[in-house]
Amino acid sequence: MAAEPLRELSAVVRSEWGKAWSVPSAVLWLGIAVVIALLTAMTLANDVVHAVSSGELPPGTRTPVSDVLGPVVSFAQIAVAGFALHLVTPEYAAGSIGPVFLATPRRWMVVAAKTAVAGAVAATLGAVLGPVSVLLADMVLGRHAGAPVPLVEASAGAAGVFGAAALVAVGLGFLCRSAVGALSAAFVLLVVTLAAPGAVGRWLPGPAGAAFVDGTADLSRPLALAVLGAWAAATLGLAVWTVTRRDA
Secondary structure, three states: OOHHHHHHHHHHHHHHHHHHOOOOHHHHHHHHHHHHHHHHHHHHHHHHHHHHHOOOOOOOOOEOOHHHHHHHHHHHHHHHHHHHHHOOHHHHHHOOHHHHHHHOOOHHHHHHHHHHHHHHHHHHHHHHHHHHHHHHHHHHHHHHEOOOOOHHHHHHHHHHHHHHHHHHHHHHHHHHOOHHHHHHHHHHHHOHHHHOOHHHHOOOHHHHHHHHHHOOOOOOHHHHHHHHHHHHHHHHHHHHHHHOOOOO
């Protein structure tokens, strides 16, 4: 009997995985994330090179590669959130979420399955894109590259932030049920909060994600990861609570 829910959940995950790739928008969102990350890495690194060559920065200036990786991950995560929302909000827009819940009466399984798919894809993308962005930035900076970022560290940092962004986005998708509303909320939480004052910002997902990538004096990496996990858990918990108490 105990194995029955696990088999059901496994079947729902497989179904959600298939649906995730059934429309081109999934690949489009992931492609946008890649483009944002690579363009940001190239642009920021090139700006440093240009500033040195034009005299805006003194000769011999070296920029830590982490100064490039942080913005790369912070900006690209909104496209990752778009991918995660693609798993949820179109079904509300099309009215197909009702049959989905009828087919899976344990509604929390639908949330869990979409979360598993979004988190796995997002973390995998981050694990690859983090090191690629570091290598690209280092290449463009050339002799102006300062303290390097270990590729394993870049991989783990980007994977963690992308994964957390995807989980938060799935929760927002179920809470808002609107693509525009959910994406707007995700943008505020993940990007706009980067401008929040340190005393408040350290507890918000945007600054916590930036701290997890490069570490800050205000927020250590373990604490930053805990903050990201808390936001993901709270958003998904509210999503489960909501879908089990309202009509589809």
